[in-house]
Amino acid sequence: MPLVLAVAAISVLVAVQARSLADREIAELERQMIAAKRDELENYISLARTAILEDYGRALPDDEDAKRRVMQTLAAMIYGQDGYFFVYDYDGTNLVAPRQTDLINRNWIDLVDAEGTPIVSELIRIARSGTGYHSFLWRKPSTGETARMVAYVIGLQDWQWAIGTGIFIDDVLDTVAAARAETETRVQRTFLWIAAITLSALLLVFLSGLILNIRERRLADAKLKALTQRIFDTQEEERGRVARELHDSISQILVGVRYALELARRRMRAGDTRAEANLDAGIDALGGAIQEVRRISRDLRPGVLDDLGLGPALQSLMEEFGARTGIETDFETVVFRNRLDQEAKIALYRIAQEALTNIERHAGASRVSLRVFGHKAGATLRIEDDGRGMAASEETDSARAQGLGLRNMQERVERLDGTLRILSSRTGTVIEAQVPLSHMLPPESGSGNAPRNGETRERKRA
Numbered sequence: 001m002p003l004v005l006a007v008a009a010i011s012v013l014v015a016v017q018a019r020s021l022a023d024r025e026i027a028e029l030e031r032q033m034i035a036a037k038r039d040e041l042e043n044y045i046s047l048a049r050t051a052i053l054e055d056y057g058r059a060l061p062d063d064e065d066a067k068r069r070v071m072q073t074l075a076a077m078i079y080g081q082d083g084y085f086f087v088y089d090y091d092g093t094n095l096v097a098p099r100q101t102d103l104i105n106r107n108w109i110d111l112v113d114a115e116g117t118p119i120v121s122e123l124i125r126i127a128r129s130g131t132g133y134h135s136f137l138w139r140k141p142s143t144g145e146t147a148r149m150v151a152y153v154i155g156l157q158d159w160q161w162a163i164g165t166g167i168f169i170d171d172v173l174d175t176v177a178a179a180r181a182e183t184e185t186r187v188q189r190t191f192l193w194i195a196a197i198t199l200s201a202l203l204l205v206f207l208s209g210l211i212l213n214i215r216e217r218r219l220a221d222a223k224l225k226a227l228t229q230r231i232f233d234t235q236e237e238e239r240g241r242v243a244r245e246l247h248d249s250i251s252q253i254l255v256g257v258r259y260a261l262e263l264a265r266r267r268m269r270a271g272d273t274r275a276e277a278n279l280d281a282g283i284d285a286l287g288g289a290i291q292e293v294r295r296i297s298r299d300l301r302p303g304v305l306d307d308l309g310l311g312p313a314l315q316s317l318m319e320e321f322g323a324r325t326g327i328e329t330d331f332e333t334v335v336f337r338n339r340l341d342q343e344a345k346i347a348l349y350r351i352a353q354e355a356l357t358n359i360e361r362h363a364g365a366s367r368v369s370l371r372v373f374g375h376k377a378g379a380t381l382r383i384e385d386d387g388r389g390m391a392a393s394e395e396t397d398s399a400r401a402q403g404l405g406l407r408n409m410q411e412r413v414e415r416l417d418g419t420l421r422i423l424s425s426r427t428g429t430v431i432e433a434q435v436p437l438s439h440m441l442p443p444e445s446g447s448g449n450a451p452r453n454g455e456t457r458e459r460k461r462a
Contacts, residue, residue, distance in 0.1 A: 001207065007198040014194070015187055022183035033172045034150065038133060039164045041152035044165050045131075048077060048085055049154070061158050071096050074163065081142040082168055090128065090160040092120050099141040113137035116144060127155030127162030140168060148173060215401045230407060245296050253289040257282045295320075310372065310428055314352055318370055321356050330369035340379055342438035347412040348372065351420075351433050352404045355383045363387025363429065377436040378418070382430065390424040409433070 052070045059066030074085040075098040086122040087096035093108025108120040113136045126132035131154045137147040153164030260282035267275035305313035311333040322329040340348070352370060361367050365387035372381045406422070409431070416435050423430040 001202060004198070007194060007201075011191060011194045014190060018187050018190065019183070022180070022186075026179045026183070029179060030172065030176045031318075033175065034169065037167050037169055037172065038152065040152065041133075041165060041167055043135050044079070044083070045152055045154055045163070048074060048163065048165070051077065056092040056156060059158075060120075061106075067159060080142050083165065084141075085163065085165045086125075088120055088124060090124050090162065092124065093263045095161070100139075123153050123164060124149065124162050127153045127164075128157075128346065130155060135169075138166065138168075165274055207386070227411070234408065242296065245292070249292045250289055250296075253285055253292065257285045260285060292420075305345060305349055310340055310348060313345075313349055314370060314372060317349070317356065319353060321360070321368070325360050327359075327365060330367070332369075332371045332373075334373040339374065339441050341441055344379065344416055344435045347416055348433060348435065351409050351412060352381060352383060353432070354409055356433050359385050359387060359403050362438070363389075365428070376437070377434070378439065381433045381434045383432075384428065384430045386428045389426050389429055390422075390449070427430075 051073050055066045055069045055073070069450055071087065074087060074096050076097055078084045080098070084099045085096060086094065086103075088094055088108070093106045094103040094106055097103040107158050109124075110121070111119045113119060115137060117132075117136045119136050119138075120138075122134050126134060131152070133150060133152050135148065139145070140147050147168045147170040149166040149168050151164050151166035153162050155162055176253055260278050264275045264278035264282065267278060314333065316331045318331045320423050321327070356368070359368055363385050365385035368383070368385045370381075370383050372379070374380075410420050413433050413435075416439055418433060418435045418439075420433075421430075421432045423432075
């Protein structure tokens with residue numbers, strides 16, 4: 001639509017400018033041709049005046065012989081197919097009309113043309129004032145058709161005569177009409193060219209948009225397939241991890257409990273006093289199995305995240321990480337008091353969990369720090385280690401799993417409209433995830449959710 005409107009505006013502007021320029025050119029052409037016709041009329045009148053000068057210059061106002069000789073001279077002066085000289089006295093009576101003799105000796109003072117323009121009376125008025133031009137419709141002697149005439153008259157004041165001649169300007173009008181028709185044809189041709197260019201441009205835009213849409217759709221489909229595959233890989237990896245946890249820990253512990261209980265049962269039947277010790281060992285092993293189930297459940301979905309919020313959940317995650325790996329940990333947080341929405345808390349927790357997993361498997365770090373805090377722009381989670389960095393880690397066989405973890409982090413942050421920054425070198429890696437302010441919940445009145453001046457901080461070093 002913008003392209004169509006722009007082209008329509010350009011078309012109208014071009015048409016207006018073309019017509020305006022053509023009208024000026026045609027008007028100038030008409031003016032020049034009429035001026036040439038008038039110059040021609042003045043030359044004819046000059047010839048007539050020269051022809052009658054001797055008779056008119058010596059005659060008195062009542063010299064009838066001189067008047068007759070002048071009328072004969074003028075009647076004989078005809079030119080072209082329709083050119084002649086006419087004479088009217090100031091009363092309106094025609095005295096000379098060699099090619100329209102039906103007008104002679106008749107009074108035409110009230111004659112008007114088909115448009116109502118006075119003819120003879122206006123000619124006489126011009127002659128009385130000296131000289132001038134008059135345009136009107138007149139019958140052509142050669143064809144009998146009515147056409148536009150331009151007449152030039154002068155006055156012989158001594159005899160009270162109006163002498164003039166006229167030229168039909170239908171050829172001028174035809175030329176002007178042809179020029180106007182040619183202009184209209186050029187304007188229409190221009191419109192056709194503009195329409196053709198517009199249609200071509202619209203077709204090109206349509207095809208380009210279609211190609212881009214198809215390309216973008218294919219890219220989106222490819223990304224969707226890749227994302228789906230990553231989801232499947234993640235699910236399979238998580239299922240494999242849970243299966244290994246169940247097999248390597250829970251299953252073995254439960255097998256040990258079973259053996260301890262069976263041994264206790266046999267000893268009890270035999271009256272052996274050591275049966276009680278076997279029962280105690282089985283109970284202790286069963287307690288260990290319960291702890292393992294809780295740990296696996298916490299890894300899948302930490303209950304402390306729902307009950308106490310993000311800060312305690314991350315603190316628990318760091319304590320368990322330090323206890324399991326022996327890596328020195330440093331944890332710092334501003335008390336959020338559950339001001340983050342649920343989606344943001346889960347995303348930041350999973351990012352921290354994924355980052356710690358990568359550090360444990362690939363970084364070879366001796367110290368890890370985690371800091372989470374809120375600010376005017378939202379909330380930020382920052383994890384830093386002093387390991388060998390990602391460039392060195394990518395040389396290991398587990399580079400694919402590490403890349404999958406980083407992509408998972410990126411996708412979690414993008415779902416929140418946040419940003420993920422990863423800075424890595426041979427001396428360590430910094431991962432910083434920022435969540436926008438839109439995921440911060442408003443504080444409840446009187447609940448003290450938002451920290452004020454002197455806000456409390458929790459810091460834990462293991």
